Every structure is written in structure tokens, then in C-alpha cells.
Amino acid sequence: MKDFMMIFRNEKTDQPKPSPEQMQAMIKQWQDWIGGIAAQGKFVSTNALGYEGQTVNSNGVVSDGPYAEIKEIVGGYIIVKADTLSDAVKLSEGCPTLLMGGKVEVRDVMIIN
Numbered sequence: 001m002k003d004f005m006m007i008f009r010n011e012k013t014d015q016p017k018p019s020p021e022q023m024q025a026m027i028k029q030w031q032d033w034i035g036g037i038a039a040q041g042k043f044v045s046t047n048a049l050g051y052e053g054q055t056v057n058s059n060g061v062v063s064d065g066p067y068a069e070i071k072e073i074v075g076g077y078i079i080v081k082a083d084t085l086s087d088a089v090k091l092s093e094g095c096p097t098l099l100m101g102g103k104v105e106v107r108d109v110m111i112i113n
Contacts, residue, residue, distance in 0.1 A: 001081040003109040004088035010102035048076035
């Protein structure tokens with residue numbers, strides 16, 4: 001099996017923060033989806049990304065924010081094991097990002113020795 005990374009992308013919005021109850025429901029969706037992958041023995045690791053950051057350009061200019069000039073936010077990722085890209089894409093089914101109108105980019109991970 002190979003490692004594949006799913007990158008979670010959503011449109012940047014100005015919607016109000018979710019309530020604590022809404023946050024708990026969202027966390028449960030993520031736990032259930034990741035738990036389903038783990039139950040198949042295909043989970044490797046995952047993390048969400050914070051909002052603090054800076055972007056460094058090739059000319060040395062540093063901009064505030066990790067996404068200062070784009071409309072899409074990369075919110076996090078998961079690394080899974082699958083035999084093929086198609087199998088990895090199938091694991092993205094039910095991802096909470098998709099349920100919120102976002103996208104999941106699935107990429108193979110190149111192992112560099």
C-alpha cells in the first residue's frame with residue numbers, strides 16, 4: 001500500500017463562528033469519518049491547520065496570513081494508506097469538508113530516501 005494525502009479546501013467566508021453545539025456536531029462528523037478509515041487499517045495521521053501564518057515569496061517578501069491572496073483556505077489534511085489513487089479517492093467519500101461544500105484534493109505521497 002502507498003500513502004496518500006487528502007488536503008481539505010474550503011472557500012473563505014465571513015460567516016459567524018459556529019456555536020459550541022455546532023462545533024461538537026462538526027467534531028463528531030470528523031471523528032466518525034476518520035474512525036471509519038482507521039477501522040479499515042488505512043489511517044496514518046491527520047492535523048488541522050491554524051489561522052496564524054505568513055507566506056514567504058521567492059523574492060524574500062513576507063506577507064501576513066497563510067492565504068492572504070487567495071479565496072480558498074486549506075484547513076487540514078489526512079494521510080491514508082491505499083493500493084491505488086482510485087482507492088484513496090473512494091476513502092474521501094463522506095468527508096465533512098465535502099458536506100460543507102468544500103473540496104478534497106487527493107495526492108500520492110512520494111517517499112524520498
